[in-house]
Amino acid sequence: MTLELSLNQQPAHARQGSSIGQPLTRRDGFLKVTGGARYAADNHPPGMLYAVLAVSSIARGRVAALDTEAAKAHKGVVEVMTPKNRPALAIDPDAKDNPFMFRLDLLQNDQVRYPNQSIAVVIAETLEAATEGAALLSPRYEALPARVGLDGAKSFVPRGVGIGGPAVQHKGDVETGLRSAKTRIEATYETPAQYHNAMEPHAIVVAWDGDRLSIDTPSQGLAMAQGRIAGLFGIAPENIHIRSPFLGGGFGSKGMISGPQVLGILAARLVGRPVKLVLRREQMYGPVGHRAPTRQTLRMGMDGEGRLTAIDHHARTASSTFDDFFEPAADASHTLYASPAIATSHDAVRLDTGTPLFMRAPGEATGSIALESAIDEAAHACGMDPLEFRLRNYAEVEPMTGKPFSSKALRECYRQAAETFGWASRPLQPRLMRDADGFLTGWGMGTATFPALMFQAEARAVLRSDGSGLMETGAQDMGQGAWTAFAQIAADGLGLDIDRVEFRAGSSDLPNAGIAGGSGHTATAGMAIHNAGAAVIARLADLATGNEASPLFGAGNEGVLARGGRLYRRDDESRGESYAEILMRAGLTEIEAHGKGAPDPASQETYAKHAHGAVFAEVKVDPDFGQIRVTRLVGAFAAGRVINPRLVRSQYYGGMIWGISFALHEEAITDRRSGRIQNANLAEYHVPVNADVPSVEALLVHEDDPYVNALGIKGVGEIGITGTAGAIANAVWHATGVRPRRFPIRIEDLLG
Amino acid sequence: MRDFDYIRPATIPDAIAAAAEPGSAYLAGGTNLLDLMKGGIASPERIVDISRLPELNRIERLDDGGVRIGALVRNADLAYDPEFAKSYPAVAEALLSGASAQLRNAATVGGNLLQRTRCSYFYDTASACNRREPGAGCDALEGENRLHAVLGWSDACIATHPSDFCVPLVALDAVVEIEGKKGRRHVTLEEFHRLPGETPQRENALEPGDLIVAVRLPAEAASFSANARYLKVRERTSYAFAVVSAAAALVVDGGKIRAARLALGGVAAKPWRARSAEAVLLGADANEATFASAADAALADASPSGDNAFKIELARRIVVRALISALSGTPKRLPALPASPFSNIPGVRHDA
Ligand SMILES: Cc1cc2nc3c(=O)[nH]c(=O)nc-3n(C[C@H](O)[C@H](O)[C@H](O)COP(=O)(O)OP(=O)(O)OC[C@H]3O[C@@H](n4cnc5c(N)ncnc54)[C@H](O)[C@@H]3O)c2cc1C
């Protein structure tokens, strides 16, 4: 990381700061619990109309007829937007010039390529009129047979998986490794399609003013959304103002602007009035992404000591027929376990579904549950304790690349979590533990990992002559606590008490903070904030040290410390003065500076950067009914610097609960004939309820990482799912002796 | 929005008169009806809002020792009525195992009886469904049907009735009090819901305009209070419909079963009274062997309607466990996880 300033702002300096590391409660918490936080759909500009999508009930074919007359005749309906009258766009929604540019369904033609695809938009004076208008369209279709399921079409090897990584990779020769092994296992695991299901549906409130656009919509990436919309409408990005102060969850589905959101903008264009469009829950099962299903086969070989000789991880996944996103599940085997030979490969089928997308720990979550299950099977095949087996195969360097880790406190995670959990007394064989009530009891573990990613971000810092500070960056708070964590980093960066710092975020007219995704937002935007703070302090220091009237005169930048709204001489802390005094003497009302956050290419080249963790699970299983309950989860995670332990713990809890969800609950049930999702609602698409989450403990393991970035931050948003889902599956095996091979684990799989 | 008339009658006769028009529907708690209307599955032209009819809101003890529960008593109010819960613990347990606290606060006795199936094809108006549209066909057959019926189904419909409340009610000989154009009549709950046969759209004994005014439990129903349980296996610990459930009630004297009641939920288009199992139980020794024979009898006619053969074996095991639990006695306090196998229902087999 190249610091853009001359002032010494080493991590050691920042660590003395009074805000970073404090378990502050959410600064937006009060607004949220009192209903004062304004989410996108809470906005009602004057003259606003309501837009409602009509969506396809077939998976494939074309819309042969729509009764737009009937819809228009309905009282309150203002307009019906179809391919015939949809305002022109500057580019084809099917154009794609980079992997992050997803093809959108914007009524470009009458084709249907998945169920719940938008086929028309009804705009009306009331939500009710628009809803009924959409129903009155009574579409007629020419339908073709739907392609459903992982065997529903011819498979092929995609050109890239995830964000463009190779679909097939290897190191060493796995066949040789397998042949030389003393013990081998092979197992296949299936994971279902899952939908992000953020509590807040995708919503947009939009007003045009000539060629200017004012938009309220939840977004994990404001600048990207702005750029995408600008491209589609052929207007300048600066003409588009997007506000996204709060997201009711996103999990990846709000990373890119989605088709329905753009249809809201088109609808407003068509009618010349502000428009609100909010997806209904069932409409979120299609156009806003999902986690693709996978079928993964793992082969492993072990020598006489239980050392891996080969890992072969193959994943079959699915994408839509018209766009590319391939869940990089097999890549999970690249980073965790040492082996002389590792091969990962993917193939895919194209189905009549919406395009899959990043969903919290994309690839890592699906891959982890299979890898951790297979590791458990391998340990058992070697007659070894699963923890001992993992330690035997501990990767001292990144297995696939041979790079050293920038930091890796995984051993300590294993130790702390195992001790807290009480793992040592676990019997090796399954089906040996019963509780006092007779329930089968099982203990399982999994290793968690997630890459420490950084993207690009900018921030602007201001110091004012009243001694207060301002920090601006277009960061996005999905509920993870960005409003709080970034304010903490800003306070330390500016050398101010947090209450003296005004922090602005969540708006596209602020400096580009990049994307809240890939667990990289705190590191990336945090570094931008940190650097902007350092830069403005450097300017302030210049003003003081260059002025004879200042007690800091001649100290030079190296010799100045910023703390509590004052600059001090490093060599003599009795000599200092307040920011206000410095600015007033200089006759300035404020000074500003900018900072950037970005990965450092040199350290990127040298080091493998990952967060790690260990999760231990206890489950109870009813021996007769196969009903499962997770009774205890203990996770220990090492992810570099902790900005706010309360928020970080919440992220781990959330991830671990998602792990329960992955192992036991979530599944989109698709009709094998029509391709329609049968449980597109939160009554039947299960996620855990409170009673499914009895006891979750997250331990924060100390980890200093001098290489990831100057603040030493890795990400915490996604790692909690990984490890946890596998730990639960392994605990179910330990309880019952039945190895779960498809997820979610079902009652009938355990009935015996 | 589709326009409909909204009528709020002041009396029962007014309500019945208002609902006599074709296309009318009573609105009680609305937790099912409004969802059906939003989804386009039901589109009544006239809503008769009975939710404020005061006389339907009472729990009355009858002179003959029975109880009469007004059709508008909320599910939560009934379950938490101390006297009621003491006399009919399995009913209270079933009520509290259903839905969520918010829904139970809104849902009513009558509405619970009349809630529609959760068959996803019934809700998906693009699918063929004989229940929604007679003669259209049944897309659940050959579809995603692992939770569908294993008893009493027909090729016309394989849906289940989702109610928990109805399961102990049917076991305890509940009677539905109905008021219609021709006055008041009583139908046993066992006869109230219908099996699909060739006419799955005829779900129950109501005629157009009929109003459920109350559900009665006879005096005898309280005689099981010391040995009555409801057990519900589901796919998450709370807030899920039953995969299979059972209500069991016993009177045991000197190790012999003097009276027995058994009903299953989640297995058929109606709450399933297992009379053949009761016959096995009556007069037999109260032990696990008897219970296993009873379970076999209860499921003797079961057959999978799709990918759901596991429900038959599951149902057998649930019957056995429910009977063991009933035998070991109603707990003094309702468990924190009502009807859950994880509420420490005794009888989990240590040797399984
Ligand atoms: C997410 C969810 C989960 C649920 N989980 C469960 C569960 O686990 N177990 C369970 O048992 N139930 C469950 N339910 C169903 C719930 O119990 C029913 O929706 C509720 O009991 C219906 O009662 P209501 O008063 O709201 O009925 P309404 O919705 O008002 O009415 C339902 C139907 O009954 C008719 N009706 C109502 N009252 C009368 C009357 N007195 N006379 C004649 N007709 C009448 C109405 O016209 C309508 O057709 C769940 C529901 C939801 C939405």
Ligand code: SF4
């Ligand atoms: S099972 Fe019954 S409710 Fe379901 S689709 Fe078939 S007919 Fe309709």
